[in-house]
Amino acid sequence: MKNIYSIFIRELKSYFISPIAYVILTVFLLLSGYFFYTVLSWFLQYSIQMQANPYGQPPPVNVNLMMMRPLFLNMAIIAVFMIPMITMRLIAEEKKTGTLELLMTSPITPMQWILGKYLSGFILYASMITLSFIPIFLLFLFGNPEFWPVISGYIGLLFLGGAFLSLGLIVSSLTENQIIAATVSFFLFLLLWVIDWIADSLSYTMGSVIKYLSIVSHFDDFAKGIIDTSNIVFFLSFIIFGIFLTYRSIDSIRWRI
Amino acid sequence: MISVENLTKYYGIKKAVDNITFSVKKGEILGFLGPNAAGKTTTMRIITCYLSASSGTVRVAGYDIFENPIEVKKRIGYMPENPPLYTDMTVSSYLKFVGGIKGLSGKKLNERVNEVMKVAAVEDVKNRVTGKLSKGYRQRVGLAQAIIHNPEILILDEPTAGLDPKQIIETRELIKSLAGQHTIVVSTHILPEVSMTCDRVLIINEGKIVAEDTIEDLTKKIRGSETILMEINGPKNEIKEKLEKIEGVAEVKVQDTKDGGLHKYHIESKPSFNIRKELAKTVVNSDWGLEEMRTISLSLEDIFLKLTTKEEEVQN
Ligand SMILES: Nc1ncnc2c1ncn2[C@@H]1O[C@H](COP(=O)(O)OP(=O)(O)OP(=O)(O)O)[C@@H](O)[C@H]1O
Ligand SMILES: [Mg+2]
Numbered sequence: 179m180k181n182i183y184s185i186f187i188r189e190l191k192s193y194f195i196s197p198i199a200y201v202i203l204t205v206f207l208l209l210s211g212y213f214f215y216t217v218l219s220w221f222l223q224y225s226i227q228m229q230a231n232p233y234g235q236p237p238p239v240n241v242n243l244m245m246m247r248p249l250f251l252n253m254a255i256i257a258v259f260m261i262p263m264i265t266m267r268l269i270a271e272e273k274k275t276g277t278l279e280l281l282m283t284s285p286i287t288p289m290q291w292i293l294g295k296y297l298s299g300f301i302l303y304a305s306m307i308t309l310s311f312i313p314i315f316l317l318f319l320f321g322n323p324e325f326w327p328v329i330s331g332y333i334g335l336l337f338l339g340g341a342f343l344s345l346g347l348i349v350s351s352l353t354e355n356q357i358i359a360a361t362v363s364f365f366l367f368l369l370l371w372v373i374d375w376i377a378d379s380l381s382y383t384m385g386s387v388i389k390y391l392s393i394v395s396h397f398d399d400f401a402k403g404i405i406d407t408s409n410i411v412f413f414l415s416f417i418i419f420g421i422f423l424t425y426r427s428i429d430s431i432r433w434r435i
Numbered sequence: 436m437i438s439v440e441n442l443t444k445y446y447g448i449k450k451a452v453d454n455i456t457f458s459v460k461k462g463e464i465l466g467f468l469g470p471n472a473a474g475k476t477t478t479m480r481i482i483t484c485y486l487s488a489s490s491g492t493v494r495v496a497g498y499d500i501f502e503n504p505i506e507v508k509k510r511i512g513y514m515p516e517n518p519p520l521y522t523d524m525t526v527s528s529y530l531k532f533v534g535g536i537k538g539l540s541g542k543k544l545n546e547r548v549n550e551v552m553k554v555a556a557v558e559d560v561k562n563r564v565t566g567k568l569s570k571g572y573r574q575r576v577g578l579a580q581a582i583i584h585n586p587e588i589l590i591l592d593e594p595t596a597g598l599d600p601k602q603i604i605e606t607r608e609l610i611k612s613l614a615g616q617h618t619i620v621v622s623t624h625i626l627p628e629v630s631m632t633c634d635r636v637l638i639i640n641e642g643k644i645v646a647e648d649t650i651e652d653l654t655k656k657i658r659g660s661e662t663i664l665m666e667i668n669g670p671k672n673e674i675k676e677k678l679e680k681i682e683g684v685a686e687v688k689v690q691d692t693k694d695g696g697l698h699k700y701h702i703e704s705k706p707s708f709n710i711r712k713e714l715a716k717t718v719v720n721s722d723w724g725l726e727e728m729r730t731i732s733l734s735l736e737d738i739f740l741k742l743t744t745k746e747e748e749v750q751n
Binding site: 185282283 | 480483485487505515519580
């Protein structure tokens with residue numbers, strides 16, 4: 179436990195010593211603010227149009243589906259862009275600079291330092307997500323949105339990010355080049371994102387297997403305000419599997435080099 | 436303290452370490468001497484559990500490196516060829532981090548950080564970022580991290596590589612001062628370095644151990660004797676007898692050639708005798724036909740030459 183914590187703290191400090199944490203946080207804040215603004219203005223325009231409807235009573239507008247869901251989907255897409263920047267250095271940098279030799283010859287198990295690194299990435303990601311709550315908080319001040327769908331959306335974002343972080347960690351353990359790590363992670367994320375388009379063109383059984391892997395469909399429920407245990411199971415197994423594969427990849431370094 | 440048995444390591448199909456066996460006693464300083472690509476680093480990486488071996492066993496303080504890596508790692512302080520520094524950390528926070536993952540904590544950790552900074556003479560740069568340090572200071576921080584948990588065993592991979600002469604001397608002094616409390620294995624290209632710091636030396640070349648001895652004996656062996664090859668036309672037994680009588684000759688071996696009367700004689704001298712002149716005189720005076728005469732260089736000598744030239748480069 180102490181070992182995990184030592185690694186965790188070092189990694190977190192390292193993010194904030196370098197400009198990378200600030201870049202990630204700022205870019206995310208700007209992008210999510212911008213999307214919040216566009217979604218909000220679109221939503222306002224739509225409501226005003228509905229109010230002005232000459233054919234009597236407008237249908238009730240659904241804040242969750244019409245505003246929160248696109249907002250969370252947008253944030254998820256930004257996450258796809260930002261997470262490779264969080265994970266790229268985690269292991270690749272240690273391989274490059276030779277500090278991996280220090281970790282591997284210290285009385286600490288690979289699982290401990292992998293977990294420490296994963297957690298530091300996760301905390302940076304979580305703080306990034308938290309920033310996007312500022313505009314939503316304004317919405318709570320001046321409007322009256324439902325509380326639970328917002329919570330569910332954030333839980334979804336945490337799970338989604340957790341899954342992508344574990345995938346990014348595997349990729350980072352396979353190379354010593356950070357740029358390659360970031361690029362490959364990014365393409366894998368995109369692939370997982372669009373995988374259900376591919377599924378549509380496949381046979382039913384193949385299609386449904388592929389569909390199950392589609393991160394978006396599992397995330398979409400959260401964005402709609404539905405917390406479904408099967409989605410939680412999906413994300414948790416994804417994360418655990420990713421960390422396990424990273425462990426195997428690290429373990430095999432001893433045999434490969 | 437360390438016992439290595441029949442250790443072999445392949446990188447793909449390349450054999451980097453070839454069936455080596457040796458052991459290091461408690462409190463001893465063992466020098467690991469060999470030219471580039473001899474397999475020094477590879478062997479050290481296996482002992483420190485960084486690499487796996489292809490075959491063979493290694494025991495450190497009684498623990499097998501494959502079965503009990505954590506126990507082994509607790510007892511070893513390792514300084515890799517390139518100091519494993521986190522270039523964004525200051526010296527003191529780096530040492531604190533390393534101490535932490537080596538199992539120290541709290542007051543003890545702070546104490547040790549201050550102690551090793553003193554021992555490795557890096558106190559004056561303790562608040563500098565390690566990435567901005569000079570090579571010499573980085574090397575010292577590398578040494579400081581190796582001793583932070585006061586390990587029984589120190590494994591130092593070319594601790595003086597890339598340093599200027601003054602720093603080399605300081606580092607050697609430092610290593611000597613660590614002797615006694617620690618069992619040390621130190622690798623180097625440089626022969627005199629071994630004789631200055633180590634009790635015993637192991638010469639390794641192309642993955643094999645080519646010599647293992649105390650410093651004095653090894654030096655004697657190599658400086659002392661030489662083998663001379665002569666091809667002489669004449670009566671075999673008489674020649675052998677006469678050559679053996681010459682002062683300073685230790686042994687004469689005869690080898691037949693295709694040509695009936697011609698034989699090859701391998702003549703080994705006793706340590707520090709120059710027998711060449713006498714040999715030539717005897718052959719000429721006896722009126723035998725001398726076809727060839729030359730010194731056979733030992734393979735060990737070859738290695739030695741490679742090694743000794745390095746030190747001159749350092750001093751220039
Ligand atoms: N990761 C690796 N992959 C493939 N071959 C390697 C690897 N590391 C070392 N080798 C090869 O193994 C052999 C032994 O290398 P090693 O680094 O152990 O030598 P060394 O004695 O430490 O040399 P030097 O004095 O240059 O540090 C060399 O031929 C080297 O090319
Ligand atoms: Mg080496």
